Amino acid sequence: MSTTTATPVLQARGLSRQFGSVRALNNVDFEVYPGEVTALIGDNGAGKSTLVKALSGNLAVDEGEILFDGKPIDMSNPQVASSLGIETVYQDLALAPHLDPVQNMYLGREIRRPGLAGALGFMKTKDMAKASRAAFDELGATVRSLTSPVGEMSGGQRQAIAIARAVHWASRVVFLDEPTAALGVRQTKNVLETIRRVRDKGIAVVFISHSMPHVIDVSDRIQVLRLGTRVANINAKDTSMEELVGLMTGAVTKDDQK
Amino acid sequence: MSTTTPPTETVAIGTFDDNQRVNPVRRILRTQAFQILLVLLAIIIVFSIIAPESFAQWTNFRLIIQNASILAVLAVGMTYVIITAGIDLSVGSVLVFSGVVSALVMRALGGEGWGVATIGIVVAVLSGICWGLLNGFLIAKAKIPPLIVTLGSLGMALGLAQILTGGVDIRDVPTVLTVSIGYGNVFGSVPIISVIALVVVVIGAIVLHYTRFGLYTLAVGSSEIAARRVGVKVDAQLIKIYTISGALAGLGGILSLSQFSTTAIAGQSQTNLNVIAAVVIGGTSLFGGVGTIMGTVVGLFIPAVLQNGFVITGVQPFWQQVAVGAVLIAAVYVDQVRRSAAMRGNTQSLWRKFVSGGRRG
Numbered sequence: 001m002s003t004t005t006a007t008p009v010l011q012a013r014g015l016s017r018q019f020g021s022v023r024a025l026n027n028v029d030f031e032v033y034p035g036e037v038t039a040l041i042g043d044n045g046a047g048k049s050t051l052v053k054a055l056s057g058n059l060a061v062d063e064g065e066i067l068f069d070g071k072p073i074d075m076s077n078p079q080v081a082s083s084l085g086i087e088t089v090y091q092d093l094a095l096a097p098h099l100d101p102v103q104n105m106y107l108g109r110e111i112r113r114p115g116l117a118g119a120l121g122f123m124k125t126k127d128m129a130k131a132s133r134a135a136f137d138e139l140g141a142t143v144r145s146l147t148s149p150v151g152e153m154s155g156g157q158r159q160a161i162a163i164a165r166a167v168h169w170a171s172r173v174v175f176l177d178e179p180t181a182a183l184g185v186r187q188t189k190n191v192l193e194t195i196r197r198v199r200d201k202g203i204a205v206v207f208i209s210h211s212m213p214h215v216i217d218v219s220d221r222i223q224v225l226r227l228g229t230r231v232a233n234i235n236a237k238d239t240s241m242e243e244l245v246g247l248m249t250g251a252v253t254k255d256d257q258k
Numbered sequence: 259m260s261t262t263t264p265p266t267e268t269v270a271i272g273t274f275d276d277n278q279r280v281n282p283v284r285r286i287l288r289t290q291a292f293q294i295l296l297v298l299l300a301i302i303i304v305f306s307i308i309a310p311e312s313f314a315q316w317t318n319f320r321l322i323i324q325n326a327s328i329l330a331v332l333a334v335g336m337t338y339v340i341i342t343a344g345i346d347l348s349v350g351s352v353l354v355f356s357g358v359v360s361a362l363v364m365r366a367l368g369g370e371g372w373g374v375a376t377i378g379i380v381v382a383v384l385s386g387i388c389w390g391l392l393n394g395f396l397i398a399k400a401k402i403p404p405l406i407v408t409l410g411s412l413g414m415a416l417g418l419a420q421i422l423t424g425g426v427d428i429r430d431v432p433t434v435l436t437v438s439i440g441y442g443n444v445f446g447s448v449p450i451i452s453v454i455a456l457v458v459v460v461i462g463a464i465v466l467h468y469t470r471f472g473l474y475t476l477a478v479g480s481s482e483i484a485a486r487r488v489g490v491k492v493d494a495q496l497i498k499i500y501t502i503s504g505a506l507a508g509l510g511g512i513l514s515l516s517q518f519s520t521t522a523i524a525g526q527s528q529t530n531l532n533v534i535a536a537v538v539i540g541g542t543s544l545f546g547g548v549g550t551i552m553g554t555v556v557g558l559f560i561p562a563v564l565q566n567g568f569v570i571t572g573v574q575p576f577w578q579q580v581a582v583g584a585v586l587i588a589a590v591y592v593d594q595v596r597r598s599a600a601m602r603g604n605t606q607s608l609w610r611k612f613v614s615g616g617r618r619g
Contacts, residue, residue, distance in 0.1 A: 079489050094487045096480035098547030099473075107477055108488030110470050121469035151480075 007070045009034045009172050009204050010086065015054055015064035024050040025061065026228035032173055032204045037195055039215040039236070040208045042225035043248050048208050051225065052175050055206075056088040057081040085171030091178050093162040097151025101143050101161050102132040104150055105168065135168040136160070139194050156187035163194055173204045180214060192218045212241045226250055290541030290592060291553030297585070298556050298563065305567035313570045320447060326562045327455035328353075328517070330555060331510045332533045334462035335503030337554045340537050341466075342479040342499055343546025344397065344404035348389060349507040350529030351415035356385040356511030357521045358419040361428040370433045378432065382512040383505050389415055390504020394497035412530065419523055427520045439516035451513055458506065463551035475499060479546030532561065535582060539589045545597065560585055 008031035017025040025047050032038050042048050053059035055066060057078045066075045068084055075081060081088070095104045106128045112118035129146055136143045143153075143161060150158055159179060166174050176195070180188040195218050199205050209215050215222060216236060224232040224247040232247045246252030306314035332349045339346045360382035367374045389411055396407045431440075442450040466472035474495050477485040486492050514522060540557030542549030565578040 078487065082489065090487070092483075094481070094484040096477045096484040096547070098480035099477060103473060103477075104484075107473070107485070108490050110473070112470070121465075121471050123468075123470060123473075 006033055008032055008067070009069060010055060011067040011070075012051070012055060013065050013067065015051070015061045015066070017050060017054065017059065017061045023228050025054065025064075027064070028225070028228065028230050030055070030223060030230060031233075032206055033221070034172070034204050035199060035202045036220040037199050037205045037207055037218055039219035039222045040206055040225065041210070041212075041215055041222060041244065041248060046225040046248070047228040048225055049177065050228075052088065052177055052206070052208065055081075056086060056175055058088075082169065085169075086173040086175070087166035087170035088175040089162045089166045089177060089179055091181065093158055095150050095158055095162055098149050100145075100147050101136070101150055102129045102146050104161060105132045105135065105165050109169070131168075132164075135164050139164050139167065139197065140190065155182050156184065156190075159183060159187065159191065160194075163191065167194075167198050167203070170203055173206065174198060175206045175208070177208045178210065179207070180209060180211060188214070212244055215244070216241065224248055289550070289553075290589070290596070291550045291556060293592075294540060294553060294560070294589070295556045298560050301560065301563050301567065305563070305571065309567075309570050313567055316447070318566065318570070320449065322559070322562050322566050323452050324449045326558050327449065327451045328510050328513050329529070329533055329536065329562075330455040330558055331458050331506050331513065332503075332529065333536050333554045333558055334458050334551060335499075335506035336533045336537045337462070337540075337542055337549050337551055338466065338475055338499045339404070339503050340534070340542045340544060341475050341546060341549040342496060343544070344496070344500070345408060345534065345544075346393065346500065346503045347405070347408040347530045347534075348393060348411040348415055349503065349510070349533055350526035351412045351419070352386050352389045352504055352507035353510040353514060353529065354521065354523050354526050355389065355415040355419040356382040356508035357515045358422050358428065358511075358523070359385045360512055361431060361515055361521050362422060364432055365428065365430045372434050375432045375434050378435070378515075379509075379512050382515070383508040386504040386506065386508020386511065387501055388504070389507070390501035391497065393504060394500030397500060398493035398496040416523075419521070423521065423523065425523070427523055429520045431515050431519045435512070435516040436519050439513060440519065441517070451517060454509075454513065458509070459551060459555055466549075466551055471495075471498075476547055476549075479548075481547075535561065535586050538593075539582075539585055541589070541593070543593050543597070544590070545593075548593075557589075 010032040012028060012030040015025050015028045015030075016023070028047065028051060030040075030051060040048050040051065050059065054061050055075065057075045057080050060076070065072050067073065073080070073084070096107065099107065102125075106123075111124040111127050113122045113124055132146060139160065143157060150161055153161075159182070163176070163179060166176075179191050179195075183191065192214060195205050195207060199220075207215070207219060216239070219236040222232070222234050222236050222239060222244065223230055224234075224244065226248060227250075231250075231253065243252055312318065332353070336346055336349065360378040363381045364374050364378040367377060393404075393407050393411055396402050397404050439450055439454065444450055444453060466475065474485065474490050477490055478492050478495050482492055485495075514526075518525075536558040537549070537554050538544060538557070539560055540550065540553030540555070542553060561578060561582040564581050565575055567573075568575045568578050
């Protein structure tokens, strides 16, 4: 799956961000390639979430640049990321609990009816339901009911909806921030399966996780952050759990290999 | 898929549980708006049996509907506000302020015709919009809690209305308004004021349940952060909603002026609480994200019918306040139980909860 010679779809160069006296990101480089699962790992406070926020337009950086398809872009707000086909599944999922799966799927991107009705804000509810059903089925995420509020659904179901939403709208990059943290064994297996399917569609997946077995299982490339700096960028086939833990804690050091 | 694991755990991604599909009819039956409608119908039936000659007459129902019309207009705006987990205490005062400003403008212009009345209507609605914009801006942009902002504007609007009039009610209202909106009828005996309220209610319901604006209102109330992350302009949505509430209070001002031929400055001190009670009885959650206009209308008629029924059956009408208070507390309790049941992912019925003493059954 390694396509190291290709241009990264998303690339960070020398990103730095200071919060008071804490340097959350310290001259970080990061690349994401199309059709690859890139794991982003690191201990708590290593800067993983900060980096994802910066790359998804939710946080301004002090220094450094972000390139999309090799061209520098101004990732100043989440709408920029969305318009480029970059979607993020946050740890808290960010679903509206009282809305149903279809409403959550299309929130902010509703399909309007044509003409005057559309101008007044009337929507193509049936079309949205149909497309949502198709999107859930494509991921093998059979959502129980398209009309029940998502707040009444299980954690696994909600996770499935959040991932399906991100994948539905992402044409280039999906960030998954700890997608398996709250899940049981079987749901986790399904999420990992989903990640592979998304990758096979040619979309770049960035997978953030504390679970080393999952990381090694699903990733093509692993990038390790420590104290706001990338300490390793390695092929998932050439590493071991021990090495990754060592890199994260600083017990092992490795040259930044491309 | 495996049937050996307990049902709650088989709801994994990729499994399909047919038993959990909810029949749409059952969904409607489970909504608070429908249950409260049954309560209203029960009240109507009881009074109709006790007093068939006086209560169960069209002229009496017409009176109840006419008296509830102004509150219905305010309650539509309040439903939107409460769905966002906000509150608007200022509606009664804004109604008075708008009526006063409108009456002053119409008196200054003089005349009894539709020209001056139209200007009066526009002035009243614009006054309401100004207060709504102020409320919305302070809540959305200055991040002051809605309770405080609207408590402040409640006092300011009422105070300014009294300053403008010197505390003396204005009784010069163009005749065209009093004979049409005030006590005019269409289709024989349908009050025009109620037709206006019905139009507001229907538009309010369609916008809330079928348009993007309504969806965003529910989304903002359900999870502000979820709405923000997908690019919903939350601040703008809140400002619009408080502005609508203000505009409807302004419209209520001109309706009140037409109905009572006076600015009735002291007559609206309970209006905000009555409107909030109606919205909450109707199943709109004070915690946001849930609500229907239909429920609000039913919630409005419960106090109205109780009051009317008590008067007719010779019960001291003060009992209405006691009864409405009890219904209000019961409605919020039902909402709480529902919310905590939903949090547990558990759809057990209230009935079962009561008979099993709160244990899962």
